[in-house]
Amino acid sequence: MGRRVSSRGGGAEAVSARAARSVDPDAAPPAAPDGGCAVAETVLRLAVLLQAGLSPARAWEHLADAGDPAAARVARGCEKRMPLADAIARAAPPRPLPKVRRREPAHDPWPDVAAAWRVATTVGAPLAESLRGLATALRDAQEAADDVRVALAEPAGTARLMGWLPLVAVALGAALGFDTLGTLIGRPMGVACLLGGGVLIVAAHRWSAHLVRRARAGTGTPGLDAELFAIALSGGVSIERATAIVADAGGRGADASTAAALALSRSAGVPAVELLRSTAALARHRSRIDGRLRAAQLSSRLLLPLGVCTLPAFLLLGVAPMLLSVMSSMPAAF
Secondary structure, eight states: OOOOOOSSSHHHHHHHHHHHHHSOTTSOOOSSOOOHHHHHHHHHHHHHHHHTTOOHHHHHHHHHHTTOHHHHHHHHHHHTTOOHHHHHHTOSOOOOOTTSOOSSOOOOOHHHHHHHHHHHHHHTOOHHHHHHHHHHHHHHHHHHHHHHHHHHHHHHHHHHHHHTHHHHHHHHHHHTTOOHHHHHHHSHHHHHHHHHHHHHHHHHHHHHHHHHHHHSOOSSOTTHHHHHHHHHHHTTOOHHHHHHHHHHTTOOOOOHHHHHHHHHHHHHTOOSHHHHHHHHHHHHHHHHHHHHHHHHHHHHHTHHHIIIIIHHHHIIIIIHHHHHHHHHHHHHHO
């Protein structure tokens, strides 16, 4: 389970040859990147195969045979003589053409899997155990992001709905018999109201979108650095050597909580692996709670663009044209 995988050896060719037979190369790629839960499922199945005694090459081969698209993309990368870890880092499906702007950037978890793979194979740590822990981290991170997304759905939907209020006011005035459109287009004061209301609508939309983006969960896998250090130290290397290996594998280095766990391990003279894994679990828990708090605060913060921009735009585009229309018709009535 802890054996090294040759980046250009026969195992990679075996994986790529089997995947070439099981996957149609002309098939259209998926339209969206793999989600964290999908990646966690693939990694967990890979860990089970490795724990059963299969070599890494055979494990990827069986996953590709089973129709796993990520495993097939890894195999195609190996077919191009790409190192296995690099092929894993590029296992995400191609991004779709930017026909429609995505509302939020999607985090690609496969580079995190590749970093853990590099660390484990470098230090000789058990791949199955390392991948199991990483699969748990990926699944928890995706669940936290889903919780935040669900909590944000209501206030974000309300903000989008309220953004239509000024335009509804224009249509309502016309339905009541007021010449709101003619007033907004044909009179100087109406044109001023139209321009002011348009500016306020755009400002409200951008302000609300900015608040929603700030409230979304941050990209990345919480606690990943602690997980990578735990994998490195489980291979029996020193903390200094683990720091260098994690950096070479693409990790960001020890953050404050990881450094505190390593310092506690040094001072207490206890193994740091369990301390680091508990630190990673705590980081994922904090990320979930912080996301829920940001979502709860968003409801009140969205009242600012509503009161400062949306309601004044409603008055400029809905109420003011009706008043101007009534005032313009009063001399004719007398």
